[in-house]
Amino acid sequence: MDFNFSDRIKDLGGNAIREIFKLLADPSVISFAGGFPTKSTLPVQLISETTSSLMESADAANILxxxxxxxxxxxxxxxxxxxxxxxxxxxxxxxxxxxxxxxxxxxxxxxxxxxxxxxxxxxxxxxxxxxxxxxxxxxxxxxxxxxxxxxxxxxxxxxxxxxxxxxxxxxxxxxxxxxxxxxxxxxxxxxxxxxxxxxxxxxxxxxxxxxxxxxxxxxxxxxxxxxxxxxxxxxxxxxxxxxxxxxxxxxxxxxxxxxxxxxxxxxxxxxxxxxxxxxxxxxxxMDARVSELIPLYKEKKDAMIAAICKYMPKEFKYTDPKGGLFIFGEFDESLGINTFKLFPEIASKKVAYVSGHSFFASEDKFNCLRLNYSNASLEQIDIGIKRLGDFFKNIIANK
Ligand SMILES: Cc1ncc(COP(=O)(O)O)c(C=O)c1O
CATH class of the missing domain: 3.40.640.10 (Type I PLP-dependent aspartate aminotransferase-like (Major domain))
Structure with a gap:
């Protein structure tokens, strides 16, 4: 059947990241794509205890x-x-x-x-x-x-x-x-x-x-x-x-x-x-909770910056954030690198980023990418950035 979708939805593709997640179903892919908190930090015990105590409180039925x-x-x-x-x-x-x-x-x-x-x-x-x-x-x-x-x-x-x-x-x-x-x-x-x-x-x-x-x-x-x-x-x-x-x-x-x-x-x-x-x-x-997250995320961010310095081509410029979850980088425009077109090839090397052009409203910028550091382990950060570095160095060498 041909569905008669509304004007507002009919020409829309999925959000770029949600689409990438489908590609990342393979657990061996090192993903710098999403913005997920580090899974091991999610407060399972705390939420479990809080939920039990809420359900034993006088407010329990109201909450449900x-x-x-x-x-x-x-x-x-x-x-x-x-x-x-x-x-x-x-x-x-x-x-x-x-x-x-x-x-x-x-x-x-x-x-x-x-x-x-x-x-x-x-x-x-x-x-x-x-x-x-x-x-x-x-x-x-x-x-x-x-x-x-x-x-x-x-x-x-x-x-x-x-x-x-x-x-x-x-x-x-x-x-x-x-x-x-x-x-x-x-x-x-x-x-x-x-x-x-x-x-x-x-x-x-x-x-x-x-x-x-x-x-x-x-x-x-x-x-x-x-x-x-x-x-x-x-x-x-x-x-x-x-x-x-x-x-x-x-x-x-x-x-x-x-x-x-x-x-x-x-x-x-x-x-x-x-x-x-x-x-x-x-x-x-809140303060106790973030004081556990901050050293971990800082360590990961520092590890990613160190890996970028070590492995990425010198033509790659990047932000060094004082907080949050993301690094944004771009290749010298003269190189003509298109991170969007190259993504399927990169994904086949089992590492993923989000191509930067998805984040721009007014510019067609295809030379940039976003890297998340909270989701991967320190070891994965080193391996994954090395894979990216080897890949892009090779592309530049063959230009
Ligand atoms: C800038 C920004 N706003 C909003 C969101 C949505 O977050 P949530 O709906 O999970 O609070 C995100 C998630 O990554 C984000 O980066």
Missing amino acids: QYGSTEGYTPLRQTAASYVSRYGIKDINIDNTLVISGGQQGIDLTFKTFVNKGDVVLVEDPTYLAVLHILKTYEAVAVGVASGDNGLNLDDLEAKIIKYKPKVLYIVPTFSNPTGREYSIENRIAIAQLTAKYGVIVLEDDPYSELRFEGDRIASIKSFDKTGNVIYITSFSKTLAPGLRTGIAIGHADIIRKMTIGKQATDVHTSSLSQAIVNDFLSRGL
Whole structure:
């Protein structure tokens, strides 16, 4: 039968990473492709004990009952004080919505603000799922140039004037895919510029807690004077992605509309997951948890940087992140290396990355790639980067 799919979905392929996962069913492939937490760190024991104690508590039946779309009230209250660590103050529960992961926060923001044909500005390169989600809303993603300290503010202002975007989507701390972080000056300027032109900012912050170096930087939301910034964070990278729980903070009117959008999507985030996250946060366990993850991820990141120095061709330039889960690298453009076209050959050598072009809204950049270091072991990092290095050196030698 020929299915008469909707306009918004009929020409869409799968999200690049989800498609790569299908190729990676072979366990002998060393994958630097996804953004998975290290499996051995997932807190099986903690979640098991928390779940048992929740199920023995007086609240047990409520936790298994339908809940409100806004979220489990104790978690919304806890979240309102939790986000003060990012400089976000004076939050009450009308400003908080529990979301089923950061991904849902992104989707609900676009559902709330974006009509067909609207422009949304994103950093170039950006989190690739955002480009995919925007297509489902038949919106147009336009890239803003960026550098080591954040967005190029001249380019941002020029594009705001030219395109009159509804939303600016950014990951200012340890971005996916580059791992870079915006400076405090850049954050303040983004808050001011977007307020001046009335552009909604979606500040996506799943990685702040995974900081290897330096001090925590205030969020853009903390400089929001007009209510135009929505802040989302998630417990996927710090606690467990399978809980599918995150928080959105914003102006009460925006949160209300996002809640209405969520009613149509999943009624509410799993109450059991919400109660687990609430227990975790209200017992103050986040700092202890990330203090276990950070040395491990830093060790892996350092190992990957060392392996890149040792094995990759000298024409490969790369970021050295101070936190998060990703390194982004690019080959000198003059070499004409196309990481997308070469991917099937690389995968046949049993190592995988995500080709960089998937992360760009406005540029066709095929000379770059993203590497994740949290999923592979130290030994796999060395072997996998050597495989990549040998492969690309060979390509360059034969050019
Ligand atoms: C920048 C960014 N935002 C959102 C997400 C979605 O995360 P989740 O829905 O698991 O919270 C990810 C996942 O990798 C991400 O990197």
